[in-house]
Amino acid sequence: MYEIRTDLALEDQEKYEADNVEIKGVRLSKQKMGEDIVITTMSIDTENGAKAMGRPRGSYVTIEASSMDDDDEAYHQSLAKKLAEIIQNLLPKQKVESVLVVGLGNRNVTSDSLGPKVADQIFITRHMMREFGTSIFGEKQKQVSAIVPGVMAQTGMESSEIIRGVMEETKPDLVIAVDALAARNTKRLNRTIQVTNTGIHPGSGVGNHRNPLNEESLGVPVLAIGIPTVVDAATIVGDTMSELLHALSGHQELHVLEHSYHSLGEARQHELVRELLAPQLNTMYVTGKDIDASIERLSMTIGNAINLAFQE
């Protein structure tokens, strides 16, 4: 059956909110920062909550900021500081000495290059600390390494195979996986950062990972940081369709229409959209044309945040 594609826990939650449904096992808190920034923390505490949300148990922190896509360095620096705090709050309780940053996605496709570009910004210390002593960068600096596994068409291997292999050899205590995400709503593109301690699950990211990257599969805690850079083409068509029909229903001669469409039920509606879409559309994404500048800025912000988080 057709499934709406979003990698943002927040967007799942909004569906319920719209219907005024409260979900047992899911806690939500919102915090404002300045005029522009809203930070939402969602905790999925029970298996029940996980089932209802279709997401694993754990914490999902989302930073939303309408100016996030603007070219304002001071703003991005304060954003990086806030993000560093959030990362530190989501760290596992056990002591972390070494961190592997994984830059997921395809460096050659602009909208999917967030992960590799963040990896470029990381202050790499592992090799130096192993050679010259763990205190050369100060007592609080962690051992940081980074890998850009690439995509299957480039390597012939699953990202998870490469990451697991690298981990067997280098034994990090923690993985930070960074990836470009798919949102449901174009307003969120390049304006939302999601951080979660549940890792990456199959089907997420612009490149649709097949295998999970989480504590269960990798053996150490996995923090995932993502920014939505695309909307699934099928999703955008389906959503606009609903709105169109809703709008049409306001027109005298068409009020019957929305009623009829809605009577089909959401499942059947999506089936219809899927049938109508050219098969190519299933692997297609909607993205903006200034995506290069957005990715450039946001990868620096996330990179700075990770660097800040592991130097003290």
Place this chain on the structure above:
Amino acid sequence: MYEIRTDLALEDQEKYEADNVEIKGVRLSKQKMGEDIVITTMSIDTENGAKAMGRPRGSYVTIEASSMDDDDEAYHQSLAKKLAEIIQNLLPKQKVESVLVVGLGNRNVTSDSLGPKVADQIFITRHMMREFGTSIFGEKQKQVSAIVPGVMAQTGMESSEIIRGVMEETKPDLVIAVDALAARNTKRLNRTIQVTNTGIHPGSGVGNHRNPLNEESLGVPVLAIGIPTVVDAATIVGDTMSELLHALSGHQELHVLEHSYHSLGEARQHELVRELLAPQLNTMYVTGKDIDASIERLSMTIGNAINLAFQE
């Protein structure tokens, strides 16, 4: 009023074809090459034809090939040869001694990088022929130069300003402008090449040029070569909508719906879609996730064709 966005003359023409309308002043011929390749030549001969088609007078040759996006080197070599022939047939009658290849678009946005990537493939001869004599590469080789003007966000200048300036200094006889295009139909993405002797007109290309690049504005003939790499997001929504309503009409309970929607007229329909779309969607494009590999291959094919066309 809402306008359907396509840079392919062929797609304009198909609209008429669907309605079985013949347009005076527009001639059309189709040629098959092997099992896979169809070459359509459209000649807009009169001002009337130009007005009807919404495109300037001149020739539009389109190569369509369903395997064009496949990774088959021999196939791409034969495609390049065919394309070289088409380029030569569209050359102006006056003698061409020097050619400026212009790689339009944004190198940093994968779906818009066709022009810059083609420029990378060009066999550049002007500086050598000027220094060591016009026959160092054989009698038939033309003087070829190339420029990648970049986009306004990178330069602060219109492409046309940069190109005109470069032309004042270097006086080429001919301009070849290469650009990534927007199609209406996703099936065409990376599977169609359009060559025209009418240049680039405002609003075309992935990056929406503001000024025309044609013989009138540049003073020499301009051949434009393009491949559709994106579909305008608004167009894709509008089109799927039409199909959905058509499909819905087959369902007993909804037959009234299509009738009602169609009674609105195409203009009002598009206005509705446009109103409903998030304003962001107006600058958004739909593209595939293997776009990097497609662009890599196709830029080599076009580059090879241009190189072949000007060495004899």
Place this chain on the structure above:
Amino acid sequence: MYEIRTDLALEDQEKYEADNVEIKGVRLSKQKMGEDIVITTMSIDTENGAKAMGRPRGSYVTIEASSMDDDDEAYHQSLAKKLAEIIQNLLPKQKVESVLVVGLGNRNVTSDSLGPKVADQIFITRHMMREFGTSIFGEKQKQVSAIVPGVMAQTGMESSEIIRGVMEETKPDLVIAVDALAARNTKRLNRTIQVTNTGIHPGSGVGNHRNPLNEESLGVPVLAIGIPTVVDAATIVGDTMSELLHALSGHQELHVLEHSYHSLGEARQHELVRELLAPQLNTMYVTGKDIDASIERLSMTIGNAINLAFQE
């Protein structure tokens, strides 16, 4: 005759300093900034001074800092501020409203990519200020545009042809040309910034420009900013040779040697080195293997400095 290759006026001057020669028409002042940074201002005031130095009349300001190649963001920010001041001090007296930044060099050769990478960092305002009014970024912001002309092997055109053409169309009041330079001394690589109001002269830069870019050739004042990223291979061999012979002279059995070599005179010495070098070596450069990280950092520093200089 063999000529020692350096693009740094400071290195020319040091030769004289070593010999305790004072040159008429050349003034020199040094300023220390903190523990690490030395700023040297050389003014070539007369034609005589220009002849003696082999450089055009004008000001040459050099920032030397041994930590310039370190990865320290705060340090680079203070460097950028200082550089912005220097740029402002070298601006022409007439009012500057519009600036064209030219990123010289080859983006695809790491050691020659400083200019293009600086251009990527520039805050481009010309197109916005022309469309939305000159005060949209505040009263003090200048109209800034940028061009990366590429190298002859990519374009078939001289950089000067492209720049002149672009200037005819867009009429900037000032050109800022940024380029990677050749130094004589490897200690200077990535640790020295030279700013001059005399422009770029033939033979300078990693890519050896053929035509000058200066007020005479372009019609407006030209500020050139450069960082040495390479040492000419022939120069490095010649210099080490001299030092070797000097060292050898200390060894009892070889004291005759240095004497003999020096008796040849510098001209004949260099001729010898040149004869011995493989002809390929004449187009070769010495560069470090961390050049990618150095260029990344320094291009941000220069870019920030230019942005600061033209927003007030």
Place this chain on the structure above:
Amino acid sequence: MYEIRTDLALEDQEKYEADNVEIKGVRLSKQKMGEDIVITTMSIDTENGAKAMGRPRGSYVTIEASSMDDDDEAYHQSLAKKLAEIIQNLLPKQKVESVLVVGLGNRNVTSDSLGPKVADQIFITRHMMREFGTSIFGEKQKQVSAIVPGVMAQTGMESSEIIRGVMEETKPDLVIAVDALAARNTKRLNRTIQVTNTGIHPGSGVGNHRNPLNEESLGVPVLAIGIPTVVDAATIVGDTMSELLHALSGHQELHVLEHSYHSLGEARQHELVRELLAPQLNTMYVTGKDIDASIERLSMTIGNAINLAFQE
């Protein structure tokens, strides 16, 4: 003690050849192909030969071709075919079903980017053959995967750690390691391909690997393919020095000099050069300024050769 840096077995051998010394346990054969190409096969058969050559036992095949750096596609295609044959001849006797291509070096430093650029050209089949069956690309196609491990400054990990990890997870039968090499002679730059079944040993490559990549360390046979793209700066100075002194000895007044220098012995000579060189020079390389175009062409040639070698 100072060691002359070359990664080419051929250059080691030439030293002996110059002295007319024959080394026991080392066999040599030369083959001409056309006017331009010379293929030299050196077999180090015994431990004695290995000790004398300072290289592990095994086969070293070198293709030298003065036109290798020219832009001639047909020539490069025939070169690729020849290289594919050489690769096949050096394959281990046991059946190879799966191959991991490793692109060593730093993508961001042009002269060190050969390995990553070759990896970009590889026809990747492993993921497809595992999903759709081993015969989807024909019976003879091997499972090919590829990895670009990056350099320590980017990852904090040794290449060997990453490669071993990936191999534990994906179990290839054979590794092909591609790397940019250091030659002793600038004439060889971009004009020589070395293929060896002995893998990569410490200190080789532009980036100086610390750990070997060979059958002993990786558990499967390792074929290494390399092209010299740089000459070590210290080596070039030392060599030119020798030639200079030799030349000087011809001058009446200086005949004593060469004699004296040579009386120092090679070890002491090199010690002297090393002492004199600025410490920075030890991490520096000499490279040409058209290195971008050379790498572009040669990576396609090697990539095509590897693709040919494993499809039948």
